[in-house]
Amino acid sequence: MENFRRSIGLRIKENKEVWEGEVTNITPVEAESSLSGYGKTISHCMIGLKTTKGTKQLKLDPSIYESLQKEKVNVGDVIYIEANSGSVKRVGRCDEYASEFDLEAEEYVALPKGDVHKKKEVVQDVTLHDLDVANAKPQGGQDIMSMMGQMIKPKKTEITEKLRLEINKVVNRYIDQGVAELVPGVLFIDEVHMLDLECFAFLKPGFGVASRSDRCSRY
Structure with missing residues (x-):
């Protein structure tokens, strides 16, 4: 059953408040560590985002700076940062940096339009098994899997058939509301x-x- 649910995808569309643009600069700001008299720690991070309409300088929490590092974000990349959760998504490299060669593995995207701060339809692809795992061990948060976990209020540490049935009900509700759609997959045996x-x-x-x-x- 786990393998079946791994092969069934769910495409979820949410309208979120985001900061989006091409990264013009990333500057971590250090401060003296409060835990000891030695060494320094990142107090906050300054980042510049540019769109076709203008630029904006943001002061970010150190945890968001860590997310930028995990996503391997560099100057010239197009990203968006969710305002509520602070999660970072690297969309690709700005096409202004594209070269004439076709052998590059980088994905180039256009410079975002509109304001840096906007409401954006965010598309997330997950599998039914991803939802099973997320709701078996809920971590909290604002993403769709955490919100689903709050709806069915699971406090489980294992994936049970009852949990799967509860998730199926919520998934069907999202599909009926037009928020999500099923994406058929392929099961290899x-x-x-x-x-x-x-x-x-x-x-x-x-x-x-x-x-x-x-x-x-x-x-």
């Missing part, structure tokens, strides 16, 4: 020659054969 006739009969309806649907529904 290795060592297929080891399967017996009953297994093949179970898989047959998935290939468009209507027979034995009562058997499939139990799974």
Whole structure:
């Protein structure tokens, strides 16, 4: 069942308040460490974002600076920062830095339009198994998986069939509201020659054969 749910995707669309633009500068600001008299720590980070409409200098929390490092953000990259959660997403390299060669692996994107601070439709692709894991061990936050966890109020440490059914109900609700859509995937079965006739009969309806649907529904 875990492998089945890994192969079923969910595309979620949310309208979020973000800061978006091409990075013009990243400047970490150091301060004396309060824990000891030696060494320094990052107190905050200054970052410049540019769009077609203008530029903006932001003063960010040290945790967001760590996220910038994890995303490997450099000057010239196009990013957006979610205002509520502070999560950072690197969209790609600004196409102003694109060269005439085709062998570069970098993905180039256009300079964002509008203001740096805006409301943006953020698209997130997850699998049903990702939702299972996130809600089995909820961490809190403002993303869709944490919000789903708050709706069904799980306090579990393992993925149970009951948890999956609860998640399915919430997923169906999001689909009915037009917030999300299912993305069919592909399930690879290795060592297929080891399967017996009953297994093949179970898989047959998935290939468009209507027979034995009562058997499939139990799974």
